Amino acid sequence: MVDTLIHFGVLILMPPLLLGIINKTKAxxxxxxxxxxxxxxxxxxxxxxxxxxxxxxxxxxxRAGPVIGLATVFLAGFLVPLGGRALVGFNGDMIxxxxxxxxxxxxxxxxxxxxxxAFEGMGSAREVTFAVLTEPALFFSFLVxxxxxxxxxxxxxxxxxxxxxxxxxxxxxxxxxxxxxxLAETSRIPVDDPNTHLELTMIHEAMILDHxxxxxxxxLYSSSMKLFVLGSLLINIVTPVQTGWAWADWLIFVAGIxxxxxxxxxxxxxxxxxxxxxxxxxLVAAFLLCGSSLILLMR
Numbered sequence: 001m002v003d004t005l006i007h008f009g010v011l012i013l014m015p016p017l018l019l020g021i022i023n024k025t026k027a028x029x030x031x032x033x034x035x036x037x038x039x040x041x042x043x044x045x046x047x048x049x050x051x052x053x054x055x056x057x058x059x060x061x062x063r064a065g066p067v068i069g070l071a072t073v074f075l076a077g078f079l080v081p082l083g084g085r086a087l088v089g090f091n092g093d094m095i096x097x098x099x100x101x102x103x104x105x106x107x108x109x110x111x112x113x114x115x116x117x118a119f120e121g122m123g124s125a126r127e128v129t130f131a132v133l134t135e136p137a138l139f140f141s142f143l144v145x146x147x148x149x150x151x152x153x154x155x156x157x158x159x160x161x162x163x164x165x166x167x168x169x170x171x172x173x174x175x176x177x178x179x180x181x182x183l184a185e186t187s188r189i190p191v192d193d194p195n196t197h198l199e200l201t202m203i204h205e206a207m208i209l210d211h212x213x214x215x216x217x218x219x220l221y222s223s224s225m226k227l228f229v230l231g232s233l234l235i236n237i238v239t240p241v242q243t244g245w246a247w248a249d250w251l252i253f254v255a256g257i258x259x260x261x262x263x264x265x266x267x268x269x270x271x272x273x274x275x276x277x278x279x280x281x282x283l284v285a286a287f288l289l290c291g292s293s294l295i296l297l298m299r
Contacts, residue, residue, distance in 0.1 A: 003246060007087055011077045012252070015224035016040035018231070018261045022188075025265025040224065047217030055210060058114050065111025066215045070222035072104035077229045079154050083250040084242050089155035094142045097154060098135065101185070101226070105131055108219075112207035123206025126276070130191070130203070133283035134181050140290035141181075144174050145237075146295045158233075160240040161196075170296040171237065177289035178234050182264075184283055187226040189268040191279055201276065231260050 022035040027034025054062065109124035144179045145157035148167055184191045185206035196202055208219050212260040235256035244250055274282060 003083070003085055004006070004087060007082050007085070007215075010082055010250075011074070011225070011228070011248060014257070015228040016044060016067075016221065018227055018257070019224050021073075021261040022265040025262050026269050029168075029266065029269035035072035044217050044221055047220070048166060048214050050213035051217065052213045055115055057116050058210075061107070061114040062111045062210075062239045063215070065107045065114075066211065066222070067217040068107040069104040070218050070225070072100040072107075073222050073226045073229055076100040077225065077232075080229055080232045081155055081158050081220065081236055082232055083246065083253045086155040086162075089153045091152040093153050094146075094157065095156075099139055100140075102131070102135065104222070108207060111211075115210045119206050120200070120209055123202055123204065127207065130184055130279060130283060133280060133287060134184050137177055137181055137287040137290045140287065140294055141174050141178050144170060144290065144293045144297060146185065147294065154233075158236040158240075160242040167297065170293045173289045173296070175234065175237060177286040177293065178230075178237070180282060180286035182227075182230045182234060183267070184279075184286070185230055186223065188264060190271045190274045191282065193273050196273075201273070228257070229256055235260060241288070 017037060017040070019040040020035070023039070024034045024037055076097050079089065079093050079100075080086060109127055112120035112124045142157070146152060148171075149157045149159060151157050151159070182289065183189070187194055192203040192205075193201070194205060196205060204223070208216060211219055232253075235253060238260075239252055239256045241249070241252055243252070
């Protein structure tokens, strides 16, 4: 019962902190003080206190997009082990995990196109195009985990005893591929810039131009939760440690998430956003890394 409450608490409360750490890391890298770590929480509270502005051309799809986007990523968080345990697990839940994220993307892009805006339609087209490249890479990484563990559930696949020293080269390739997928799925540099205001270069941000108030806050919160959930998947692979003490496992998990967030901030500080025509090459590279990881295990 206590682990379940901690799981819910970490899943609900921690995601906005990751955005604050990324922004703080980028500020320190640029020699600035930057906003406080808790600034994303203040931004969300401010947005949820504002009123709503809705175009008369939109339908229920526009209103459903933010809610379903948050619900799907929240449910996906039940399937990923946090602190060594997952709330829900069954054979084949990796497929449900991938397509919960896909369902959230579908309604986000549908809500964007429901506005009739040319810019939001452009952002939706880019989002779906890049998803076509990231999803196969994600499934290749799942196949690697299935091969290593012999399990078809995420909880079994991410169990600490599955990662042997002989499989290290394969795991390294898979982790690199998953890191690229993480950056792409969460709209981070070098794939996308969440702070851009130039419509022609937007991907995710172009799809939410017409959202405001609580709806915009819901979208920003679900984006931070998606970063947390995918980061948790990666951390369970990189730090396959189970001490036997629940509090120690939670500390290791939280420390791993924080370190991963700092790494994302460093990457965004030292790299520029790729030209739009170059992004598919990066995603294909992630696909090849995960595919090569599986080939190494099959030898």
